[in-house]
Amino acid sequence: MTIANRHPGVRIGLDVGGTKIAGIARADDGTVLATVRSATGSGGEAVLSGILDAVHALRAQLDTVVELLSIGIGIPGLVDVAEGRVLHAVNLGVESLAISARVRDAIGVPCHVENDVKAAALGAASLRDDSAPIAYLNLGTGVAAGVVVDGRIWRGSRGTAGEVGHFVVDPNGRSCGCGQRGCIETLCGGGALARAWGRDGEWPVRDILDAAAVGDPTAIVLRDDLFRGVAAAVRALVLSFDVETVVIDGGLTALADRLESGIRAALRSDATTSPFLQSLRLDERIDMLPAHSPVAAIGAALLGTALADTTSFDKEIVPHG
């Protein structure tokens, strides 16, 4: 077989975040052939330029015989998957952008767009040793989950699948941007915790843990909220989908062991009065990823392969805070 007979195909996956784009070019056997990191702009045209620049930067690293099969993009916001349009990407200053059409016009290959948490869920599932369904719980500014079954993202009817961040667990809790009080997100969302903490700092949640460790009463309450909130999210996912494992990821994972041990402890202590919960062994069913795991870009690359979804109903697209 000569080299000319081998035309390996690659898929590009871009994780387009509020501040940076992380991209890979991935062969179908999982090999990552190129990577890129660049800044995201603000506003539709800047975001699009950033996407195209990242694509060009990846292609420049690839052998010319390599065929680009597809481009996949994970982006925070509400995504109309059928059209490949993102809506209400508040962090990027984008209200509505027809990403798939624009990228396909510019590059000439199919382009698939998905909500970043769902894309990351797909990537996380692809890296696991078994093919059991998983929930992927993203702890970042907000809190949301994705569920992957048989290599496919669970897509619900109106875009609220996995929105465990907006389960109310305490009617007397803090107010949430979604308009309810006492949502899980008010307990363990990075943005909500930073607002509740109210002190400037580069990384409020880390400051909360540091201050709690030396006895600050406000910090101790917020630290407990963080752990309890994540525990509630894990329970919500197990009592609905009953996945065996909840994979935990997102910006908060940089807190590493302190976060992981706190979540496990909360899962155990919340079960003290309940043989039912104890029997579920929830503390053994979480899998926290190392910080900066590239699952979002990997999952984005896989969007071109996840052809059929468990559900594919597109009703009105729902904006929410």
Add this chain to the structure above:
Amino acid sequence: MTIANRHPGVRIGLDVGGTKIAGIARADDGTVLATVRSATGSGGEAVLSGILDAVHALRAQLDTVVELLSIGIGIPGLVDVAEGRVLHAVNLGVESLAISARVRDAIGVPCHVENDVKAAALGAASLRDDSAPIAYLNLGTGVAAGVVVDGRIWRGSRGTAGEVGHFVVDPNGRSCGCGQRGCIETLCGGGALARAWGRDGEWPVRDILDAAAVGDPTAIVLRDDLFRGVAAAVRALVLSFDVETVVIDGGLTALADRLESGIRAALRSDATTSPFLQSLRLDERIDMLPAHSPVAAIGAALLGTALADTTSFDKEIVPHG
């Protein structure tokens, strides 16, 4: 074509409840060819006898050329689907019973067993005009849901799929049999409401609604709990699975319009402060079945046809109160 060439097949479906067995013989085109109602006994041997008697009673109504293809049984309790064994069927006084094996020994056809709520979910889904995924929320002594996707029951990893009754929505709420406080079931489970009401009566939940209608303060609180609890269960199902429709069934549906209008009102009023929730139009997304809808027996009959499940992981089976 002579009659001898036509050997229609039927599937028997039995809904084995705490007090009665409801059974059907169903052709694969949906025609119900025979029905039976009988009393359930208590204890494993009595339950088994009741099952076999119901099977014989159905067969006696069928033409002799009809072939019995399978027997399906929905039963309250934890079911090991692979083995066809029911565990902890407290209402029937059964701790462990190998139903499939015993029935197959006696009758000679395959026998499939499933938890009654999951079987009913399958039946409810089969009767709908479209094939979109649904959640089926059963409001009875307890509260639990089943989810059906593409004609298959969603089965989780350890038997807790759809256990929305044990989502905690108020840390200061009433104690639940599961050991937690403030579960959804403590708000809208028939058993929990009857205990909270504390007055004898044939049908405590109806008595609560009647008393609330004439201003009884305790009843008003409990009526509000009922509606709020069901609304929370609907939200839990939409914010996790994001089904388009939550089908509502179970013993409480005999309360008919009073229950349905109360649930819708709670869904609307809970959304007052949240444009997000309002946009979901949850009050338009419930479908309450008429009382005594035969979905459980229909779903049980279909168990013989639902060959592949979305998930089929059998971990340790989990008992819970």
